[in-house]
Structure formats: structure tokens, C-alpha cells
Amino acid sequence: MKKYFANIIQAVKTTWKGFTITFRHFCKAFSRQKPVFVAESHYFEQNTGKVTLQYPKEKLPTPEIGRYKLHNEIDDCIVCDKCAKICPVNCIEIEAIKATQEFGKTSDGTSKRIYAAKFDIDMAKCCFCGLCTTVCPTECLIMTDEYDYAVTDISLHNFHFANMSEAEIAEKKALYEQYLKEKEEAKKQTNKEVADAETPKSENELNTEVKPKITFKPKFKPKS
């Protein structure tokens, strides 16, 4: 019988300790915590204030390197296809048309020789790993801090960054095919001339092989 009351008293005592803590939090919860970032000097001083953010009116600040929505500055893109190849979920689709000559420069000086007929990034498939931004050589593909782009139709999450119209695409394709044809013709012509010129040569000269000239051989040894 004594134990029965002792148990009750002990339970009340320990829960009373808990009540005092929550009451203390309750009394201090009249000041609102402002959403501040982790390095501000007063970040932790609002410890016992209200922590609920009134979301659309107040937002948590995101850092510069935050990995949210992708954005591609298509004028700087050299269509090297690295982002599409390293993406783990294959959410980037690129269709490239080679140009016959350099047609422009990106903002950091690299020459552009390939047109992007199609450059789609499907943010519904993206896993936000950030690998595509790491490998982009011209830094045209970046992750912005926009995380609030909900829509009701999932196909709207497939963002199109290429800015060539249908007519332009057809025109560039035609130009490239023309260029290829001309190269073929030129090659056939030179082959024919070489063959014509070679026929009166002697036996032993025909046996010599023509070795290709090596201009540069990269070394694969790491710096140790």
C-alpha cells in the first residue's frame, strides 16, 4: 500500500519537472524567431522563441552552393554532352548539330562549334546530386536557389533550354550535311589524283608503308 502511494508521488514529481520545462518554453514563446542563417551572430539566441516560419511570407535563406533548380545559360553552352553523360538518372537530353565553322564565343572565350537543337532537363527525374554542375567546363549549368516551382502538370517540369526554332534546326542540319558531302567529294577527288599519279611508280616504293605522324603523346603518370 505504501509502495502504491510512493509510486504515484515519484511519478508526479518527475513529470512536474517536465512540466516546468515546457512552461518555461511557453512563457518565452511570445517572441517570434526570425529566419536567420547559421552564421549570424544572434542565430542561437532566439532559442526558446517560436520557431514556426510563416512560409510564403518568410523563407529560410539558402546558401550560394545550394542544390535546387537547374538553370542553363544556353548562350554559354558548348554542347559537350558531359552533363548528360555523368547524370546518374539520365534526366538531361541533348541533341547536337555540328556547325561547319566556329560561329561564336562563350562569355569566357571558348569557341562554340556545335548547335544545341534540343536541351531538355527533366527536373522531375533529377536527383539533385550536383554532378552535372561540377563537370560543366564553361560553368553554364548552375543550380539556382529556387526550390518553389510546384506545378500541377508533371510535363511542365521538363524545362527546355534550347532556343533554336524549327526552321533554324532544319537549316543547320542541311548545312552540315552539305559540308559533309563536299568533304566526301573532295576526298574522292584527292584519292583519284593520288591513284592516277601513283601508277607509273616502281615496285619497291609501293611496298613502303606510310606511318602516321605523331604530334603529341600524353603522359599518364600522376604527379607524385
Added chain:
Amino acid sequence: MANIVPVEKDPQILDKIGYKSTKIEDAMYMNELTTLNLGPTHPATHGIFQNVLLMDGEKIVAGESTIGYIHRAFEKIAEQRPFYQITTLTDRMNYCSSPINNMGWWMTVEKLLGVQVPQKAQYMRVILMELARIADHIICNGILGVDSGAFSGFLYLFQWREHIYDIFEEVCGARLTTNMGRIGGLERDFSEKAIAGIKKFLKEFPPVLKEFETLFNRNRIFMDRTIGVGAISAERALNYGFTGPNLRACGVDYDVRVNEPYSGYQDFEFDIPVGENGDTYDRFMVRNEEMWQSLRIIQQAMDKLPKAEGSYHADDPRYYLPPKQEVYKNMEALIYHFKIVMGEIDAPVGEVYHCVEGGNGELGFYLISDGGRTPYRLHFRRPCFIYYQAYTEMCKGQQISDAIMIMSSLNVIAGELDA
């Protein structure tokens, strides 16, 4: 549990249909039992796994688990991905403490390729892994309180998990699925903001943890709900293959950070908390104490970081992406960059196993490489998968609400259970 008997009381009929037991009391007892489906979707389970419980009133007699509802075939997918892309898979296993999974994977790859990580990168990795361990234990202990009905402790503690997320965001860009690290170190140095954030976390989290302990540790109601619930002996636990806080609560002091130190843990001084009975209360206390020890480790690492030698990544251009300015000017850097991005890293043929101390126990990575661009076989030794087998045994003889408490205290995370 396998021989469920029909609902039939007449012994002659039972004999005719071939029911094997000779004791009539057994058959009648079995007929009075009920089956409860603690189903895959249940607000109290931490993820998606099913338990069919055979119950005598409120007491549990036997149980059977079904897992695999969140199986995403990671080990199969990993056979088709080059090394850089597998980190995104490891993130999503134990998603409460994803830096530990990421770093464990990078250490495995470094062991295979023979890359030495400089000391500064090792200490930075230790800081991130211990922060992730604190985050994991915050979830486990907070949710243990919620499952027993005490919501305010969870709320006060979870705000601090937001602060850990802010630090992760400053270090790598994402909060939960961090994808941090590269072969040989990290992708960028800690910025000023990140270091300031960590220092302030170290200063301001201890009072909050103390307050949480005041709310729970000697609270008579909580103690009554958790002492003696779900006890498992050390011998049984070792037979099942437990590791981590669940094993340490049974009295065995096995910790991978001490027995097989990795990434500079031998330079830090910390204790291993050990329990006695292996019940829910011991698991709760062991995790609380581990949070204090993690804070101690982070403090020592932050003190040692300015004097640590090396930089934040290994100087090995075969595996670590060269900076972009060099890629434009230097032919070798361009070729290395191209090879790494296309995934044509020259991996040697061989097999390697490396384990780290995850939030739940020994998290191991077994990697067999055949020299190609993707692993031949990658197996994750996931602690949740291994100790979840013991769950139905721990529930025998307990009541249904205790079954929920046991599941919370084991810290079963569905992503790691099924991978």
C-alpha cells in the same frame, strides 16, 4: 508460427484432417488467438515493413515480418554505374545520416584504388560523420518519446536537427541527400560560414540535450514504459549479428571506430557507452550518451583542424577532378577530366571490404571490381537488415504498445532495411 491450425475445436474432426498435436489444450488455445496486421502503412512504424502478430488478448505470442516494400535494387543498379554516380545511391540508404554512408563508400573506393587521404580531409570527414550521427540519434530518441506519447521533447530537439541541416547545406549544398565527398577528400573546403555554424552548434547544443535528458531520463512514466521491454541477452544479440548501439546496450563494447580505426579516429579520445540489460531503456541511454561523446569528438577535431597537414583533397589527378582553369590550359588535366567524367577510371581488379560505424552499427561495403568502369558486384552490409531479424523474438510476451516502443528503440530505417 508456421503451423497455423484451423478454427476447429472438435478433437475427432481435428484427428481426421490430420492435425498433429495430441494436446487438446493447445488446439483450443490456438483457436483463441487473434492475428493483427501491423501493416506496411502504419503511422507508428518508421518506414514500410509489415509485421503479422499472433496475439493472445493484448500479449504477443509470435510474429512474422515481411520486408521489401521499399526495395529499390541498389545493388543491381550499382553494377551499371561508374564510381562517382554510386554516391547518390548510398545517400538514400540510411537517409537520416547520409554523410556517413557517403564517406564509407569513398573510403571503400580509396582502399581499392590505393589513394591516401590527407589528414585535414580526414578530420573534416570525421566532423561531418559525427554531426550526422548526432542527427540520427536525435531522430531515434525523439521518436521514441513520441511513440510513448511525449511530444514536446521531440519538438525541442528537432529544431537542432534543422541547424545540422543548415551546416550540411553550407558544406555541400543539400540538406538530406548530401552526395558529399570525392575520391581522396571533399569537393570544397569548409567555408567561413560553415565553421562558424559548427562552432556555435558546439556551444549551444549541450544545454538543449541536457534539457531533453531532464525530460526523459529519470521520468518515472518513461522508465516504466521502457525498462524491461524488449530485452535481449548479449549472447543472443551476438548470434544474430547485432552491432552498434543495440549491441552496446547489451553490454558488449564493440565499436568499429575503436576496433578498426579509419579516417583518423585513432587521434581522438572518446568513451564507448555500454548498457547492461539490452532493453529499450538501455538503448535510449546509450544513444544519449553517444551524442555527448560525438560532441566531444567534434570539439577535438575542430581544435586540431587548423594545424592538420594537407589540404581538403588528395593530390591525385587520376581520380580527383582537376580545377577548371587547368582543364583549359593543360593537356593532361583535360584528359584526366574527360576520363573521370566518362567513368573510365583505371580500377584494378580485386575485391575490398570496408566498414564504418554507422548510426545503427557496422555499415560495410563489399566491392568487387573487374577492372571495368563499373563495379562487378557491390554489396552493402546494412545493420538494420541484420538486426531486424531479432525483432519478432524481442516482441514475444510483450504487449502491443511495447512492440511499437521496441521498433522505435531499434532505430529501424526502412531505406537501410531494404536498400
